[in-house]
Amino acid sequence: MGTRIVFHIDFDYFYAQCEEIRNPDLKDKPVCVCVFSDRGGDSGAIATANYNARKFGVKSGLPISFAKSRLDDQKDAVFLPVDFDYYMDISDKAMEIMKSKSDIFEYVGKDEAYLDVSKRVNFDWNKAKELAQEIKIEIKEKLNLTCSIGISPNKLISKIASDFQKPDGLTIVYPEKVNEFLDPLKIREIPGIGNKTEEKLSEMNFSTIKDLKELDVFALNKEFGRKSGTYIYNAVRGIDNSPVKTREPNTQFSKIMTMKMDSTDFDFILSNLSELCKEVHQVVLNKNQMFKSIGIHLIQSDLSNKTKSKTIKNPTSSLEELEKNVEQLLREALEDQKLPIRRVGVKVSDLSDLREQSSLTNYF
DNA sequence: GACTAGTGTCGAC
């Protein structure tokens, strides 16, 4: 038995590619898939842009108005609202194909998954490569969708590898080539290292993964905390022992929205939160869950965050109890409120199975 | 010291 063989598969510019599949005329144009907020106009952000749009610096997370100004000269640029149901449909079908070709399948999100294929290919890297090509072809033929695949001995490296050649890429990092592959990459390529961490490290004059190997685990722990420090120490050395495993159920559900206008008015904010309570409650009901922890999330006009949460005595699935607690949390949060509120959210966590409870009550 | 609760930050997509 050799090392594990792990795939990371990522659908290219997923939402925008879905739109291209539905309407092939879009392929030559810059396409931006947008999450418009309730505020009207161009309030909102870019979810995904195709490569024609990325050429002009448009990428996910960008405010829509910013994207529009960057594409000002591109008269054929297209801005479409997200259509999650349609994307989910394509995603589900592609996931089924991947699942059927793996020993262990781990769903990560609508557009990515890990596959452990070690046994299926008998720990043979050539067979693994053939399997990956087979998956790419089948997804392309059945759904007209392209994806990028990274293959390596673990999830961490496979994830980095799937991003290495995009779109429609296939990158294999053999066990003996791990360091050669990682060393020249920017620190930012390590999943989990985002803006803040990169900035901190760049101030310390570290730029590539090879550079970072100079730091011992104690220095990293001191700078980033025990968990993150140790994670980074291992990651730059290509070490990741986390298994590919079936996805665990969610541990929280939340809904967030941008209000029609910024406000400090208790009743106005509460009416928005109340709508969110109903939506969250519906989700919880569909999933047959109860919750024990309730939280609200306020985003102020300067985009800073304020959260309040509480744990209640007994798990519940009651909408009334949810709304009552949210109201109280809002009251506490608005004491001494200076800035107007822009966005509001409701979250429930500490979930437990409702069926256990009902089967008990049925029993008596 | 171990544990829980609550708040805030970071990061991924």
Added chain:
DNA sequence: TTACGGTCGACACTAGTC
């Protein structure tokens, strides 16, 4: 340089309790 979504998970830090 301004502009600014929605969901989820991990974890650091702090305060309080036992």
